[in-house]
Amino acid sequence: MTNRATNLERRPALNSVTVLSSDGQPIASAFVRIYYCTDDTSAWTAESRSQYTAEEELPMIYTTGRNGDPWTSSSAHTWSAMPPADLSTVTAIGVEVTQPLENGDYIEVQVNMTAPQYATDEIEDYYGKYISNSAMCSVVRNSNTGDTIALSDRPENQEVKCVLDLPKGAIGDYAFYDQNQNGIQDAEDLPVVGLGVRLITTRITANGTQTTTTETTTDFSGYYLFDDLDCNIMLSGKEDGDPDDPNHYVGGVIYQYQVEFDMPPAGNDGVYVPTRQYEGGDTAVDSNIDRNGRSEILRLGVVSNPDTSRLEGQRDMTIDAGFVIPAALGDYVWIDLNRDGIQDPDEPGVNGARVRLYTVDDSGKVSDAPLAETVTAAKEGKDGYYFFDNLTKGRYVVEFDITSLRNDLGLYQYGFTTANQGAGDHPETADSDAKNAVDGNDRIMRTDVITLDYQQTDLTWDAGLVYYSALGGYAYDDRNYNDVQDLGIPLTGTKMSLYRVIDNVREEQPIATAVVDENGEYLFEYLLEGEYQVLFEYPEGYQAVLPNIGGDDALDSDVFEIAPDLNSGYTQTIRLPANSISLHNDGGARLYGAIGDYVWLDANKNGIQDAGEKPVQNVTVYLQMREGGSSIWKKVDTTTTNEKGYYVFESLKGGPDVDCQYRVCFDLPGGSVATVPYAGSDRAADSNIQGFYLDGWGYPSDVISIGYGQRDMTIDAGIVITSGSVGDYVWLDTNRNGIQDEEDTGLEGIRVVLEYSPSGDVSDDTQWILVGETTTNEKGYYRFDELFEGYYRVKFQILKPYTITLVNQGDAALDSDGRYQLEGGWYAGRPFYLNEGGFDMTWDCGVVLGSGGTTAAAPGGGVSTGDRFAEAAGCSWLVYPLLEQWPLASLYPGKGEPENTNDCGFFSR
Known part of the structure; x- marks a missing residue:
């Protein structure tokens, strides 16, 4: 028993059953009887069928009857020789053929079914799905001799499988001789018969591509056809995805096609080439092939027939090929040595000039892309020729591009001569036709529109070139003030003006102006031989350097005639020969x-x-x-x-x-x-x-x-x-040498106090009185002003992580004076006497990170004023306005008392 199965979600439906004899002809209905079973599909499952014997289930196979007697329904299934009104209800069929068979005869039974109907977005639901069925046959009637075949000799059933695939498409259509060369299939055009046509098929999957080629020929009407072609359809939800990703398509594959045509054999009038591509607006009557005989890349899709709603493969019957016998045009690019616009016998041709050919439509618009491109080369031993062949009848423009023609320095040396000078003894075939500028530098020129007839060869389209000279140089920024350009810094923004010099007199107006580029360079081209001067106008604030310094003309400045404000100047007269380049006309300037x-x-x-x-x-x-x-x-x-x-x-x-x-x-x-x-x-x-x-x-x-x-x-x-001043500086001594070096920096916020000894006994620490307090400023400086004559000392509070550097290591203005270590991080300098009106800015303190210089005990012993600063709790310290706030008498015993004191015993406001 062969199990019947499918992974389709919907059943196919029976259309018809046809029985053919060995000669392919239908067997007469008198000898054919078809039985139909409309039982539910569940009756044909393996489980249901296992409940019956083979004779009970399929009596027409496993039992023997007499000729002409119909089979009756079995206990397992209901069979009827009458087809039901709806064939889609049929779940099994049996066929009895009673026509006698001779040795070697066979019977063919064709079962025609309709696949399930699916919408476009359901294709992936049935693509690649299978139907597994079974078929068998047996001789069940008596033979002509009356013999009966034993049941044991009857064949077992055979599994029959089919897989549902996408609908197939086709590509075709027509090859023609384009008699009027318009690129369109007109009534007078003739078909190309027997032309070789190839279909190049590319199968693209995630694992790579595979290419195959199929060949055919056009028929007697010029038509060809490639059918049964695989189509493409994107998976549902991937329509907006990457169209070139095969994983976005049903089956994970993309099928691409390209049609390639042979060229028709040459005729008496010449060799055939493809006609114009994609002319007109009707794809059914244009020509699709390029100059190599190939169509564009094609992909076939699956579409829904609007009449039947059935899914069908796309049939592209628009891929045509037109052929013509071509025309040609050319000719010559040369050096017009005497600049008369005429090709003289001694004037040479120029190789390497790029020449492009453009088409012109009926409205006069020149095509955006060239139809063909070449460079001039030697022909029959003479330089400067170009040639475009395989051209159709139509209108064209030739473009001459000399941007690639440069000298050994990479600079341009040619321009175009005057066009259309042919007349009289000089016909137009000997003049220059390059007259319409394409770019702003006149290095690309085009001809007028050329009308080319069928099979015409026109070799009259020439371009004359002339030698030009050039003059340039360099504007440099002399930032090291040595007048020469050794730093290589361009002076951008410098304006250049070129003046012609006639009979040693500079003309009033320049013939050209420019601004140096980002590299500081300038170049004036298309110059005739003669004498010139260049004016350099430097950016604002710059002053010209001295000219002709250093003895190297490639590195010095050539600006001699300098304006009074030094911001501009002229070079000396430059003599420029024909076909020459002068590149070292330089000028330098600098800022101060x-x-x-x-x-x-x-x-x-x-x-x-x-x-x-x-x-x-x-x-x-x-x-x-x-x-x-x-x-x-x-x-x-x-x-x-x-x-x-x-x-x-x-x-x-x-x-x-x-x-x-x-x-x-x-x-x-x-x-x-x-x-x-x-x-x-x-x-x-x-x-x-x-x-x-x-x-x-x-x-x-x-x-x-x-x-x-x-x-x-x-x-x-x-x-x-001031009547007297004391100061000066607290700094970080980075090299720990005890001297204020230029690289050292001041310290901000260091507390500094000034003390005065009214008694003059500087050894008695109890006699020192606070007269001023401040902190160093951002640069490390401090100052006490309005001081009277007398004994003073300065104290610095140096807290961790700092300590003092070496003291008394050099000049008094540059050394460190914070020598005596007191409590609370204070260091005192030695006492000194300030004369009346004295100005002593030598009291400094250098500090270092970590351990520092040598310190000494405070002179005179006892408790210093600094100790009282550290021990006085709850005192508010002020920057004192110095002694001018207190009468001098208040600083001496018996000379009067201060107006008030605080709990610490110090003067306060």
Whole structure:
């Protein structure tokens, strides 16, 4: 028993049963009887059939009857020789044939069924699904001799399977001779008979592609057909996916096709080539093949027939091929040495010029893409020729492109000569036809529209070229101030103007202008031989370098005729021969920096330029410079402040390409001293001079390094008139040498106190009285002003992780003085005597991270003022306005008492 099965969700339906004899003809109905069973499909399951014997289930196979007697229904199934009204209800059929058979005869039974109906989006529900059935036959009637075949000799049933597939499609149609060469199948066009046609099939899966080729020929009417072709349909929900992904298609495969046609054999009039492709708007009557005889890539789909709603494979009957005997055109690109636009015998051809051919439609529009492209080459030993063949009748434009024709330096050397000069003794076949510019540089030119007739060869389309000269150079930024272009920095933004020089006189108007490119280069092309000058106009603020420096023309500046403001200039006259290039007409310029700004009377002594404070004029200001890492300062310039207190030093070198530093010294008026430096956060409103005086120069600023072209207008000097001042600086001693080096930096926020000894007994620590307290500013400076004559000492509070550096290691203005260690992180300098009106800016303290220099015990023993600072609980500490707040008598025993004291025993407000 063979089980009947299917994985289809819907049943196929019976259409008809046909019985054929060995000769393929239907057997007469008198000898054929068909039995139909309409039992439910469940009756044919293996489980149901196992309940019956073979004779009970299939009596027409397993029992023997007499000729002409109909079989009756068995106990297992109901059989009827009358077909039901609805054949879709039939679940099994039996066929009895009583026609005698001779030796070698056979019977063919054809069962025609209709596959289940599915919509397009249900294709994947039945594609590749199978139907498993069974068929068998047996001789059950007596033979002519009356013999009966035993049951044991009757054949077993055979399994029959079928698989449902997608509908098949087809591709065809027609090959023709395009008599009028219009690319369309007209009534007068003739078919191409017996032409070889190939279908190239590409099967694409996720694992790769497989290509096969099928061949046929056109029939007597010029038609061809490839049918039974696999179609494509995308899976439901993948319609918007990647159309080239085979996993998005039913069956996981894409079928692609391309039709390839042979060329018809050559005739008496020439060789055939494909006609125009895709002409007109009707795909049924155009030609699909390209110049190689191939169609576009095709894919067939599955569509629903609107009349029957059945799914059908696409049939593309529009893939046609038209053929013509072609025309041709050409001819020549040459050097017009005498620039007359005529091809003279001694003028050579030019190889390597690119030539393109474009089609022109009936409206006069030139096609976007060229139909063909070539380069000029030698023909019969002569250079400069081109040729386009296999052309159809129509309208064309030839394009000449000389952008690839350059000299050994990669620069252009040709232009187009004057077109259409042929006349009289010089016919148009000997002139130049390149007249219509395509690009802005006139290196691509086109002819007028050319009308080409059927089978015409037109060799009259030429292009003449002329040699031109060029002139260029380089604008450079001289950032190391040596006048030559050794840094290779382009000076972008430089404007160039080219002037012709006639009889040693420069013309008033330039013949061309340009701006140097991002590389600093410029180039003037298409120049005739002659004399020229180039004007360099540098960006604002730049000044021209000195010309002809260094002896190397490739590296110097050639700008000799320089304007008074140094911002522009002309080269010397440049003599330019024919067919030459002059590329070293260079010009350099540079920016200069400046240092300045202001001297004022700091009335409130706060180190900041406040409103209402007066400028100081006629102060002598010196500018010093050192170079190359030298420690020697040299004077660069001297000036004085004007009536508004300002000064400035111009034309200064600066930037990373030069090794120079500056400082400014202010020779202040007698009786005045420098205010506290670097007060506040505004660098444009503070004072920059230090508190020590350089003999012969004045009070110096810190070291100044200016950027390239930078104008540093922040170097100011504040002046104060004071009865006495003490200061100066707390710094981080990075190299631990106890000296204020240039690379060291100041520390902000360090507490500093000033103490006074009224008795003059500096060894008695109990005699020191606090007279001022402050903190260092952002740059590490501090200051006590308005001091009377007497003994003082300065104390610095240096807390972890810092400690003091080495003391007394050099010049008093640059060493560290915080020597005596007290409690609470305080370090005291030695006592000193301040004369009346004294200005002592030498009391500094250097600190280091971790352990530092040598300290000493406080002189005189006992408890220092610093100890009382640490032990006094609940005291609020103020920055004292110094001694001017207290009468001097209050500092001496018996000379009066202070107005009040706090619980700690110190003066307070």
